[in-house]
Amino acid sequence: MLLSGRVVLDCTDRLGWLAGRILADLGAEVVKLDPPDTDRSAADWQAFNINKRPVDLDVRTPVGRAELEARIAKADIVLASVQPGTASVEIFAYERLAALNPGLILVAISPFGLTGPRAEWKASDIELMAAGGAMSLAGEPDGAPRRISVPQSPPWTGSQAAIGALVALNERNRSGKGQLVDVSAQASIVISLAHAPAFFDVEGKEPKRAGTFMTGRSVTGARFRVFWPCRDGHLNFIIYGGAAGRRTNEQLCAWMREASADLGPLAGIDWKSFDPTKATQAEIDAIEKPVSVFFLTLTKRQFLDGAHKREMLGYPVSTVADIAGDPQLEARGFWQSVTGPDGVVRRHAGSFAVIDGKRPPLVQYPVDSRQKPSAAKKAVAEETR
Amino acid sequence: MAGVVQALDGLKLVIFGAYAAGPHIGKVLANYGAKVVHVESRERPDGFRLQYPPFKGRPGLDRSACFSYFNDSKYAVTLNLKAPDGMALAHRLAAWSDVVIENMRPGVMERLGLGYAALAKEKPGIIMLSTCNMGQTGPRADQPGFGSQLSALAGFCGLTGDPDGPPMLLYGPYIDFIASSLGSAAVLAALDQRQRTGKGCYIDVSQYEGGVNFIAGAMFDYFENGTVAHRAANDDLQATPHGAYLCEAERWLALSCWSDAEFAVLASAMDQPALPKDARFADAASRHANRALLDDVLAAWCRPRDAEATAALLQEAGLRAHLVTSIAGLFTDPQLVHRKTWRKRRHPVIGDQSYYFPGFDLSRTPGDITGPAPCFAADNHAVYRELLGLSEAEYDALCKEGAID
Numbered sequence: 001m002l003l004s005g006r007v008v009l010d011c012t013d014r015l016g017w018l019a020g021r022i023l024a025d026l027g028a029e030v031v032k033l034d035p036p037d038t039d040r041s042a043a044d045w046q047a048f049n050i051n052k053r054p055v056d057l058d059v060r061t062p063v064g065r066a067e068l069e070a071r072i073a074k075a076d077i078v079l080a081s082v083q084p085g086t087a088s089v090e091i092f093a094y095e096r097l098a099a100l101n102p103g104l105i106l107v108a109i110s111p112f113g114l115t116g117p118r119a120e121w122k123a124s125d126i127e128l129m130a131a132g133g134a135m136s137l138a139g140e141p142d143g144a145p146r147r148i149s150v151p152q153s154p155p156w157t158g159s160q161a162a163i164g165a166l167v168a169l170n171e172r173n174r175s176g177k178g179q180l181v182d183v184s185a186q187a188s189i190v191i192s193l194a195h196a197p198a199f200f201d202v203e204g205k206e207p208k209r210a211g212t213f214m215t216g217r218s219v220t221g222a223r224f225r226v227f228w229p230c231r232d233g234h235l236n237f238i239i240y241g242g243a244a245g246r247r248t249n250e251q252l253c254a255w256m257r258e259a260s261a262d263l264g265p266l267a268g269i270d271w272k273s274f275d276p277t278k279a280t281q282a283e284i285d286a287i288e289k290p291v292s293v294f295f296l297t298l299t300k301r302q303f304l305d306g307a308h309k310r311e312m313l314g315y316p317v318s319t320v321a322d323i324a325g326d327p328q329l330e331a332r333g334f335w336q337s338v339t340g341p342d343g344v345v346r347r348h349a350g351s352f353a354v355i356d357g358k359r360p361p362l363v364q365y366p367v368d369s370r371q372k373p374s375a376a377k378k379a380v381a382e383e384t385r
Numbered sequence: 386m387a388g389v390v391q392a393l394d395g396l397k398l399v400i401f402g403a404y405a406a407g408p409h410i411g412k413v414l415a416n417y418g419a420k421v422v423h424v425e426s427r428e429r430p431d432g433f434r435l436q437y438p439p440f441k442g443r444p445g446l447d448r449s450a451c452f453s454y455f456n457d458s459k460y461a462v463t464l465n466l467k468a469p470d471g472m473a474l475a476h477r478l479a480a481w482s483d484v485v486i487e488n489m490r491p492g493v494m495e496r497l498g499l500g501y502a503a504l505a506k507e508k509p510g511i512i513m514l515s516t517c518n519m520g521q522t523g524p525r526a527d528q529p530g531f532g533s534q535l536s537a538l539a540g541f542c543g544l545t546g547d548p549d550g551p552p553m554l555l556y557g558p559y560i561d562f563i564a565s566s567l568g569s570a571a572v573l574a575a576l577d578q579r580q581r582t583g584k585g586c587y588i589d590v591s592q593y594e595g596g597v598n599f600i601a602g603a604m605f606d607y608f609e610n611g612t613v614a615h616r617a618a619n620d621d622l623q624a625t626p627h628g629a630y631l632c633e634a635e636r637w638l639a640l641s642c643w644s645d646a647e648f649a650v651l652a653s654a655m656d657q658p659a660l661p662k663d664a665r666f667a668d669a670a671s672r673h674a675n676r677a678l679l680d681d682v683l684a685a686w687c688r689p690r691d692a693e694a695t696a697a698l699l700q701e702a703g704l705r706a707h708l709v710t711s712i713a714g715l716f717t718d719p720q721l722v723h724r725k726t727w728r729k730r731r732h733p734v735i736g737d738q739s740y741y742f743p744g745f746d747l748s749r750t751p752g753d754i755t756g757p758a759p760c761f762a763a764d765n766h767a768v769y770r771e772l773l774g775l776s777e778a779e780y781d782a783l784c785k786e787g788a789i790d
Contacts, residue, residue, distance in 0.1 A: 002574035002586070018598075022567065026574040043609060044602035094748070113746075116723035121700045126619060126627060127707040130639035131718070135629060136711045137556040138545050145629045145637050145709045146553060149544045149617040155599040157744070159566040164745030166573035167417045171392035171750050173580045180748040186718075187726050188744030191566070194405070194557025195437070195451040196712050197727075201739045202450040203439040206713045210554045216438070227542070227551045234552050236537035242436070244529075304538075308528050315530065315538035317552045320607040320614050323540055323597060331523040334594050347608035349601040353571045354520065354589040 001027025001360060006076045006169070009033060010052060011059065011068070011092070013081040014151075015185055016109040017048035018158025020079050023165065024051035025351035025360055031071065033057040040367065048154075050338065050348050051362045056369040059091055073100045077165045082108040085120035094180040104178040105168040107161050113184035123185070125151035132156075132189025137196060140211040152192070153185050160188040214238055222281040225288050227317065228295045235295055235303050237314035239287060241276040244313055249274065251310040256294050264290035333359050341366035391418025392750040396576070397772075399482040400424060400459075401475075401499065403431040405532060405561035406516045406592055407488030408456055410568045413743055415458035417752040422478065422768055423456060423759070426465045427790040430761055431456075446761040447734040453758035457730065457740040461759035462768045468788035472498055474769075479504050481773050483579075484572055485513045490529055491521045501587040510585040512575045516564050520591030532558025532592065539596030540603070546616045553616075563599055564592040625672035626651075626679050629709050630687035637709035638692040640683075640699060647704055648672065654702045655686050732757035765789050 006028040010020035024030040032052035039045065040054060058064040068091075072078055080092040094106050108114055111123040112131070129135050129147040139146035164181035172178055190197070196207040213223040228235045240248060249271045256263055265286045276284075295303070300316035307314050316322065329335060336350040341364065351360045396419040400411045408431070411421035425431050430446055437451035438444075464478070465471045476499070479485050485504060487494050494500050494515070501513045515521055518530045536542055536559040537552065545553040568590045575586050597604060603614040619628040619639075626648075627641040642648045645661065645668060652660035660666055660682070665675040672679055687695065692708045699706035710718055716727055716739065724746065727739040740754045769775045769789060783789045 002571070002578040004578075005581075006577070021601075022570050023574075026571065043606035043612075046609075047601040047605035107745075112720045113724055117719045118700075119720070121707070122703070122705045123707060124624065124641050124643065124705050126621070126629070126639045126641055127705050130629065130637075130709040131707045131720075133710050133712055133715045135637075135639065135709045136714075138553050140550075140553075143547075144619065144631070145639075146545055146547075147619055148541055148555070149620075150540075150600045150603045150614055152541075152599060155563075156566075159563070159570065160744045162570045163413065163566060163573065163743070164747065166570055166577065167392045167414075167745075167752075168747055168750075170396075170573055170576050170580070171747075173577065174395075177749065179750065181745050182748070183745040184720070184724060185744075186720060187724055190715065190721070190726065190741060191562050191744065192555075192559055193712070194559065194562065195439075195454045196556050197715055197739070197741065198450040198454040199439045200712045201716070201727075202441060202735060205439070206711060207556060208711075210556070212551045212554060214554070226554055227537075229551075234537075234543070236534045236542060236552075238534070308525050311529075313530055313534065315534045317537045317543040318540050319543055320540060320600070320603050323538075324604065324607055328519055328523045328525045329594065329597070332520055332591065332594070334591075334597070346605070349597050349604050350594075352567045352590060352595045352598045354522075354591075355571075355575075356586050357589075 002355065003028035005029075007031070007074060008077045008079065009071055009075045011078065011080040012109055014044065014154050015111070015157050016079050016081050016154075016161055018155045019107065019109070019161035019165065020052055021048050021050070022159065022162040022352075023077070025362070026353070027360065029053070031055055033059070033068065036369070046346070047348060050364055053365040054367045056367065060087070065091070069097070069100055072097055072104065075101065075104065077105045077107065077169065079107045079109065079161060079165065082110045082114065083122065084110060084114055098178060102178060103172055103176060105165055105172065105181065106178070107165045107181040107183060109157060109161050109183045109185070111185045113187065114182045125153045128153035128185050128189060131186040133193050133196070134189055137193065137207060137209060139209045141209050143209075145209060153189055156192055157183060157185040157188045160191070218277055218279050218284075220278070220280045222279050222284045224276070224284060225292070228292055230295045230303060230316070231297065231299045233300050233319070234317040235298075235300065235314060236317055237295070239276060239284070240313060241274065245276070246271045246274070248312040248314065251312045252291065255306060255310060256290070259294065259297070261294040261297070262290055266290055336362045338362050338364045340364040390750065391752055392747060393418040396420065396484070397482045398422065398484045398486060399478050400486045401494065402486060402488035404433055404488070405455060405558050406564040406568070407486045409562065409565035410486050410514070410572060411459055412455055412457060413565065413569050414572070416743060416754060417747070418750070420772065421459045422482070422764075423459045423461045424464050424478070425461065425761065426463050428465065434761065441735045445734070450735055450738060453732055453735055453738055454740065456758040458755040459759055460764035460768050461761060462765050463762040463790045465787050465790040466497060468786050468790070470783055470786060471788040474783060474788050475499055476507060477773060479511070480508045483512060483576070485511065486568070486572070487513070488516045491515070491517055491526045505585060510579055510583055512572060512579065512585045512588070514568055514572055514588040514590060516568050516590040516592060518592050520594060521589045532561035535592055536560045536596065539593055540600050541596065544600070544614060544616050547618045548616060560592050560596040564590055564595045567595045567598070620676060622673070623669070625669065625676045626683050628680055628683070630683050632687050632690050632692035632695065636692040638687055638695055638706060639709050640704065640706040642704065645669070650702050650704055651699070654699055654704070728754040730754055730757040733760055
């Protein structure tokens with residue numbers, strides 16, 4: 001395992017959970033510290049904290065603080081949720097902790113960063129997806145901005161925190177010194193916007209919510225359908241141009257012919273010379289009509305398999321149930337059945353990386369809820385002295 | 386940042402790839418000091434250079450701000466594998482590097498003689514990462530695709546929009562940046578292993594699987610409880626109100642309340658202190674059941690208000706609220722400005738462009754956007770002569786025969 005022997009203390013809330021999971025999946029020993037009243041049965045907690053070693057520890061009590069600092073003294077990396085303006089800033093103050101452990105890499109994860117005019121602002125997923133620009137790009141153009149219904153600010157933030165921790169770890173391998181890594185959830189989300197910011201920056205054109213249609217591909221301003229109803233849901237398919245589009249469009253027509261579907265105006269198109277960048281809306285509408293009728297006859301799985309066989313671009317719009325049943329993920333051993341300390345087997349999304357042909361296995365560790373006062377008592381005693 | 390030793394100084398990467406997922410790993414690591422060489426050929430330049438707007442005025446190899454946005458701080462070279470000495474040059478470049486990243490179709494690098502086994506034989510300890518839609522193995526390993534469409538297969542589009550409406554587009558290849566983020570972490574972990582053991586490794590990152598990791602909680606909920614997550618507009622099961630509300634000047638305000646106490650604070654900020662006493666809004670369950678009605682109340686209150694000022698007012702009261710920042714607004718957002726998220730560098734053709742600096746700051750070795758994205762073939766001489774150490778005669782000969790094209 002890549003990070004074997006590395007010790008990580010994970011003192012994060014939801015916003016940072018994925019960071020520790022990534023490091024654990026890459027082989028680090030990740031100890032997850034939670035307040036004693038934490039509900040560890042929630043689906044998100046289970047999914048993003050599997051492979052970590054859970055420990056009950058209340059860092060708000062003096063004993064808990066002493067225990068925390070005893071653990072920090074021996075850790076390579078500390079992942080901590082910090083909310084400026086609250087006690088967490090003092091608990092995870094880098095200067096003080098670095099005095100205990102000069103090699104310490106402290107990754108402080110907060111909604112807006114540790115400093116700045118709005119550092120103390122609070123946010124949950126919806127405010128973060130708003131602040132990072134993501135909501136301005138999702139939803140119907142004439143409707144409200146939308147967030148992705150399964151919160152995405154935590155994985156974006158957690159993944160950037162993991163990179164930050166590992167950049168600092170590689171630096172420490174050379175210098176022997178630790179440092180503070182200040183992760184902003186808002187700034188982390190900006191990466192998810194792809195190149196939308198460049199349009200405004202370079203051309204003064206501001207990308208906005210696109211709804212279900214692709215625009216900006218034709219000089220006439222024509223809109224291209226992206227989501228098509230099918231028998232049991234929706235498909236994502238676009239009439240593209242270029243070499244890839246040509247193959248896809250030719251194969252679609254062949255497929256429709258085999259299925260005795262009505263090709264309508266598609267029959268007369270020479271895809272070699274078809275240029276969607278010059279197509280008018282009327283032409284696109286005429287082309288899309290028989291396609292929409294054909295797609296209504298297919299299930300998502302039929303489209304997935306057919307498009308793969310025919311080397312076409314396009315995928316079904318999956319639900320979690322579709323994803324759970326996808327043979328590709330099954331064949332790659334992506335799902336892992338993990339036996340918990342209670343003997344119950346639970347199914348998890350596996351590690352994201354296959355390393356030297358192997359997917360690192362997940363482990364569910366028992367919760368360590370014992371009070372471990374020895375180190376704590378000693379530290380308190382020393383402090384009192 | 387001359388004079389500052391950056392975190393990844395001395396690290397060398399070669400990218401055989403194009404578009405987003407592979408090359409973007411190089412950009413991120415270059416921002417923290419790695420030397421990253423982006424390999425193209427005249428026959429096949431990176432597709433982002435020619436096919437993707439925005440273009441400065443008109444399309445051209447060095448005019449795509451999409452390419453430049455994702456490739457700052459790197460070196461660009463050309464290398465034509467079809468030329469007689471092209472393959473030898475590719476091997477020399479790989480042997481110079483610590484890490485090779487590629488995002489071609491599975492099997493292409495092996496066929497070219499640049500697979501992991503071949504590279505590791507020449508340079509023990511080399512780290513290689515492959516990233517593609519489906520991963521290197523499995524029944525659909527050969528299926529290519531665009532990240533914007535893969536974002537639908539991995540669940541994201543279906544999880545966005547109204548419950549009774551269609552799925553929604555996410556902007557661009559959303560999932561590619563998940564793969565590049567996870568891939569960056571894997572490469573850095575592999576470097577830590579190599580530092581300690583001398584061992585290299587081969588990393589296979591499926592963009593699809595990376596995406597599913599971002600909804601791992603919903604997957605677990607399905608396996609464990611049979612719950613199928615569905616797009617839910619802006620609703621949340623735990624918090625009501627929870628949404629985005631139209632304010633004046635076509636701006637929107639996002640806000641949420643996570644307890645009765647927070648709702649009481651909101652009601653008082655709205656100057657409607659009786660709201661929490663209304664049986665329909667008295668507790669979380671009632672508010673959730675009557676959320677359409679409550680959204681109407683919020684909408685009416687927000688409509689004439691300034692979104693920024695209202696967010697500040699609610700934050701002052703201890704609530705969660707934020708302007709739905711537009712893409713233009715990102716460039717003037719006080720926090721992003723404070724963090725220097727946007728760093729202007731002058732591109733020789735595009736001119737001043739704002740590049741994105743990653744969302745984490747290191748206190749001692751801060752990193753930077755070390756330069757604009759390279760023009761096509763811009764660094765051939767510097768990379769092949771100075772980094773790789775070819776003699777001028779070797780370099781000229783390779784240019785002449787077209788290996789450096």
